[in-house]
Amino acid sequence: MMIDKGNHRHFMEKEIFDQPEVVSHTFGHYCDFAHGRIAVNGDEIDFSRVSRLAIAACGTAYLSGLIGKYWIERFARLPVEIDVASEFRYREMPLSPDELALFISQSGETADTLASLRYCKQNGLKTGALVNVTGSTIAREADAVFPILAGPEISVASTKAFTCQLALMASLALRAGRERGTLPVEEEKTLVHQLSEVPRLMNHVLHTVQPQIEKLARDLSRFNHVLYLGRGTSYPLALEGALKLKEITYIHAEGYAAGELKHGPIALIDENMPVIVIAPYDRFFEKTVSNMQEVAARDGRIIFITDERGAAASKLETMQTIVLPDMPEFIAPMIFALPIQLLAYHTAVFMGTDADQPRNLAKAVTVE
Numbered sequence: 379m380m381i382d383k384g385n386h387r388h389f390m391e392k393e394i395f396d397q398p399e400v401v402s403h404t405f406g407h408y409c410d411f412a413h414g415r416i417a418v419n420g421d422e423i424d425f426s427r428v429s430r431l432a433i434a435a436c437g438t439a440y441l442s443g444l445i446g447k448y449w450i451e452r453f454a455r456l457p458v459e460i461d462v463a464s465e466f467r468y469r470e471m472p473l474s475p476d477e478l479a480l481f482i483s484q485s486g487e488t489a490d491t492l493a494s495l496r497y498c499k500q501n502g503l504k505t506g507a508l509v510n511v512t513g514s515t516i517a518r519e520a521d522a523v524f525p526i527l528a529g530p531e532i533s534v535a536s537t538k539a540f541t542c543q544l545a546l547m548a549s550l551a552l553r554a555g556r557e558r559g560t561l562p563v564e565e566e567k568t569l570v571h572q573l574s575e576v577p578r579l580m581n582h583v584l585h586t587v588q589p590q591i592e593k594l595a596r597d598l599s600r601f602n603h604v605l606y607l608g609r610g611t612s613y614p615l616a617l618e619g620a621l622k623l624k625e626i627t628y629i630h631a632e633g634y635a636a637g638e639l640k641h642g643p644i645a646l647i648d649e650n651m652p653v654i655v656i657a658p659y660d661r662f663f664e665k666t667v668s669n670m671q672e673v674a675a676r677d678g679r680i681i682f683i684t685d686e687r688g689a690a691a692s693k694l695e696t697m698q699t700i701v702l703p704d705m706p707e708f709i710a711p712m713i714f715a716l717p718i719q720l721l722a723y724h725t726a727v728f729m730g731t732d733a734d735q736p737r738n739l740a741k742a743v744t745v746e
């Protein structure tokens with residue numbers, strides 16, 4: 379199959395703009411919107427019989443797993459152990475056959491993720507694979523396969539596979555909640571309805587924030603260091619923002635849990651290191667704003683990514699505020715991922731780096 383960039387300059391841009399459609403496809407497969415129910419099949423896995431869930435993955439796939447952990451623990455009250463696969467496989471963590479292990483991989487070929495899967499199988503665990511390439515080795519070897527259905531992803535930096543992994547993780551978390559009796563039918567209905575809104579919100583964001591982000595990218599390209607902060611599910615998103623930026627622009631970027639600011643990174647804050655704060659108006663908003671105040675008090679420049687309620691509630695001066703529509707906390711990571719991807723992409727375009735083929739990186743890492 380010939381895949382082209384269409385009207386886009388890079389595959390990365392195309393894949394960012396593909397997201398409303400592909401995510402809607404993923405939800406179409408795993409959600410029954412008409413009845414307000416999750417429809418994730420797979421009898422090989424029964425969350426009600428599982429004592430703990432282990433997740434291993436690499437790179438961006440690991441970060442989608444980290445967001446999944448928040449959802450699964452919250453909605454299914456199931457403890458989740460997650461690690462990057464290169465640590466997971468060697469940690470000699472105690473595992474027991476009543477645990478379930480999930481492996482997330484766009485390519486389905488990442489060496490460390492595959493080795494972690496084999497390690498779990500040897501220890502008698504049931505295994506599930508969340509993969510984009512369904513004919514891959516990881517898909518073949520796992521007991522259950524959950525395709526993420528993002529379509530072929532060409533750009534080395536992952537974008538649409540990330541949000542499709544999130545769509546699937548969110549669906550799995552709700553199925554686990556139902557199976558474990560921790561998610562009442564009415565709540566499942568409400569949350570499934572929230573998921574149904576994701577493609578529309580994605581579309582809206584992609585078509586409204588672009589000019590502002592292009593301008594911001596120009597400003598950001600002057601800096602050598604950038605810090606990303608977030609709390610709750612915005613914390614893994616801060617890690618993903620930093621990963622995306624460093625991967626394709628070579629600007630040094632770090633992601634931190636906002637609450638950890640005072641345990642180290644605050645020492646670096648000055649006017650030369652912009653701080654990108656990801657803060658939807660959720661349970662954590664006030665806490666994150668107090669971290670922003672600490673940054674402002676040290677002459678730090680703040681780039682604030684929030685929603686309408688968040689923008690109205692914060693009185694702080696920022697270098698720039700990107701305002702998304704208001705949305706429920708559950709679905710926010712899927713929508714907030716977009717400005718983060720666009721910011722990395724436009725900074726790379728402005729700086730003239732190769733967004734699709736960044737130096738030293740490979741799409742699939744099949745060696746250790």
Ligand code: G6P
Pocket residue numbers: 436437438439482483484485486487488491534535536739740741742743
């Ligand atoms: C490489 C790619 C990343 C990807 C990671 C994991 O580092 O450049 O985009 O997130 O591998 O790949 P996987 O195929 O297992 O998701």
